[in-house]
Amino acid sequence: MAGGWSMGGLHMVKRSESRAPVYAPEVEPKALGFEVLMNLEVKTCQAPDCSPVIVKAPYVSEKMRTDVYEVEDKRHSLAGNPLAKELSEPRGEGLIPFPEQENVGSSISITVVGASGDLAKKKIFPALFALYYEDCLPEIVVVFDNARTKMNDEELTNTINRTLTCKIDKRENCEDKMDQFLQRCFYHSGHKWWTRVIVEKPFGHDSVSSGELTRCLKRYIIEDQTFRIDHYLGKELVENLSVLRFSNLVFQPLWSGNYIRNVQLIFYEDFADHLILVLVFRYFDNYGIIRDIMQNHLLQILVLFSMETPVSLDAKDIRNEKVKVLRSMSPLHLEDVVAGQYKGHNKGGMSYPAYTDDPTVPKDSLTPTFAAATLFINNARWDGVPFLMKVDKARHTKQSKFSSDMSQINSKIPGLGMRLDRSDLNLLYRGRYSREIPYAYERLLLDAIEGERRLFIRSDELDAAWSLFTPLLKKLEEKKIVPELYPYGSRGPVGAHYLAAKYNVRWEDLSGDD
Numbered sequence: 001m002a003g004g005w006s007m008g009g010l011h012m013v014k015r016s017e018s019r020a021p022v023y024a025p026e027v028e029p030k031a032l033g034f035e036v037l038m039n040l041e042v043k044t045c046q047a048p049d050c051s052p053v054i055v056k057a058p059y060v061s062e063k064m065r066t067d068v069y070e071v072e073d074k075r076h077s078l079a080g081n082p083l084a085k086e087l088s089e090p091r092g093e094g095l096i097p098f099p100e101q102e103n104v105g106s107s108i109s110i111t112v113v114g115a116s117g118d119l120a121k122k123k124i125f126p127a128l129f130a131l132y133y134e135d136c137l138p139e140i141v142v143v144f145d146n147a148r149t150k151m152n153d154e155e156l157t158n159t160i161n162r163t164l165t166c167k168i169d170k171r172e173n174c175e176d177k178m179d180q181f182l183q184r185c186f187y188h189s190g191h192k193w194w195t196r197v198i199v200e201k202p203f204g205h206d207s208v209s210s211g212e213l214t215r216c217l218k219r220y221i222i223e224d225q226t227f228r229i230d231h232y233l234g235k236e237l238v239e240n241l242s243v244l245r246f247s248n249l250v251f252q253p254l255w256s257g258n259y260i261r262n263v264q265l266i267f268y269e270d271f272a273d274h275l276i277l278v279l280v281f282r283y284f285d286n287y288g289i290i291r292d293i294m295q296n297h298l299l300q301i302l303v304l305f306s307m308e309t310p311v312s313l314d315a316k317d318i319r320n321e322k323v324k325v326l327r328s329m330s331p332l333h334l335e336d337v338v339a340g341q342y343k344g345h346n347k348g349g350m351s352y353p354a355y356t357d358d359p360t361v362p363k364d365s366l367t368p369t370f371a372a373a374t375l376f377i378n379n380a381r382w383d384g385v386p387f388l389m390k391v392d393k394a395r396h397t398k399q400s401k402f403s404s405d406m407s408q409i410n411s412k413i414p415g416l417g418m419r420l421d422r423s424d425l426n427l428l429y430r431g432r433y434s435r436e437i438p439y440a441y442e443r444l445l446l447d448a449i450e451g452e453r454r455l456f457i458r459s460d461e462l463d464a465a466w467s468l469f470t471p472l473l474k475k476l477e478e479k480k481i482v483p484e485l486y487p488y489g490s491r492g493p494v495g496a497h498y499l500a501a502k503y504n505v506r507w508e509d510l511s512g513d514d
């Protein structure tokens with residue numbers, strides 16, 4: 001199975017676990033615009049001397065068959081050799097040192113689809129290395145790449161090497177650990193057997209394509225093997241939101257429309273921060289900011305903020321509550337949405353091009369780079385409370401913030417008088433904890449390895465999220481709604497201010513805005 005649908009997907013095999021056969025009996029070339037490269041029937045077994053059996057199905061290419069057999073041959077030649085020794089020796093062409101589990105204990109094989117891409121460079125490899133550094137991955141870890149661009153081992157390790165950092169300078173043995181980690185990375189363009197697949201967004205384009213994608217995936221893997229990632233769920237602050245809500249009894253009676261008059265979720269980013277702008281634009285212009293950020297990251301935070309207390313911390317119970325609140329949300333109306341696109345302008349001697357000035361973006365593109373929306377939840381707890389979202393890719397600062405008016409508390413200004421000030425009850429870790437914060441992908445990759453599903457999106461949850469946004473996106477696109485233009489680096493279209501004012505709300509604009 002390959003990754004047009006999940007350009008930053010990871011296919012993972014946990015060798016110490018699930019031995020259930022995975023069947024991929026049907027062929028569906030080019031379904032949904034992605035190539036089904038994987039057409040192998042893969043079976044694994046439990047006998048100590050049993051290698052995976054890889055059975056060729058009718059449509060597997062000659063190249064892939066050769067690759068598969070090469071892997072098997074090498075495996076046999078490694079039988080009985082301690083892996084540690086293999087890994088410390090120079091790697092030969094095509095050698096894939098995959099250990100026999102019974103010799104070495106727990107091991108893991110990870111296939112990164114799209115190692116040359118922005119996501120892999122910025123987030124996946126640094127997270128995998130951080131996990132490796134922290135000894136959270138088994139000693140035996142083998143990372144493969146699997147993109148269309150052909151590389152050799154050296155090119156792959158060079159690519160990965162450029163992405164790795166020691167989060168805090170001069171960490172003990174960091175260089176050595178990096179070398180060890182790189183020794184465990186191999187390029188391979190064929191396909192592996194797997195037990196878990198982490199799927200990166202976009203999960204389709206709308207309800208229909210998302211449903212198709214889910215059905216396609218289900219032909220190869222069951223729901224429990226599918227880990228749909230939304231990396232915002234792996235961020236410390238987002239995790240802390242649930243802790244704040246559910247483990248501080250003082251908040252329980254306050255957490256409703258009786259005390260909270262509005263909730264705001266804000267995301268700002270600077271397009272210019274992206275490493276490979278051309279690729280980013282190409283992807284972005286097909287999706288736009290509503291699909292890229294609102295329908296997933298911000299909606300997930302909104303859901304965690306508003307859902308009822310789950311019966312337990314079990315993934316099933318949490319996800320059931322998330323689905324319930326998503327299904328309670330009112331349809332989004334065009335009047336409650338503002339779409340914007342940045343235009344070119346000059347400021348302070350600087351010249352900023354328009355979104356449509358980019359050569360990869362069509363001149364008449366209506367793709368929003370900014371959006372604001374008001375959402376409502378039709379249940380007793382949140383009746384009438386506006387949840388406002390604002391997302392913008394054309395800021396000079398990168399920030400995300402979620403807040404409610406309850407987080408503003410009165411305090412006395414020091415002095416002899418009695419003057420009051422409103423200060424924020426904030427969850428910021430900066431200044432409070434000296435320990436470093438793990439990357440979101442670090443947490444989520446580890447959860448997937450451990451089979452913890454709590455922070456991943458279940459298919460009915462995804463359906464509910466698309467049901468909410470699809471009618472709106474359809475209207476925007478069918479009516480060819482022209483986005484409001486606004487200058488790069490500004491506060492965005494003026495329409496967003498009217499939208500908030502309609503509900504008697506002032507945006508909690510973030511510091512650093514101009």
Ligand SMILES: NC(=O)C1=CN([C@@H]2O[C@H](COP(=O)(O)OP(=O)(O)OC[C@H]3O[C@@H](n4cnc5c(N)ncnc54)[C@H](OP(=O)(O)O)[C@@H]3O)[C@@H](O)[C@H]2O)C=CC1
Nearest residue numbers: 003004007008114115116117118119147148149201202279
């Ligand atoms: N960039 C980011 O910070 C984040 C991105 N994401 C999501 O991750 C996904 C990927 O984003 P990003 O890395 O930025 O995109 P890029 O365009 O930078 O990279 C795409 C990668 O996928 C590979 N690829 C594309 N098509 C195929 C295919 N059919 N088979 C195998 N490999 C393929 C490409 O390599 P090649 O062309 O050689 O095949 C390339 O390595 C997006 O869906 C995005 O929503 C999510 C969170 C953050």
Ligand SMILES: O=C1O[C@H](COP(=O)(O)O)[C@@H](O)[C@H](O)[C@H]1O
Nearest residue numbers: 201231232269292293297400440
């Ligand atoms: O999913 C995505 O998120 C990133 C922003 O992630 P962050 O953790 O750096 O806040 C965004 O740049 C990208 O467009 C989007 O696809």
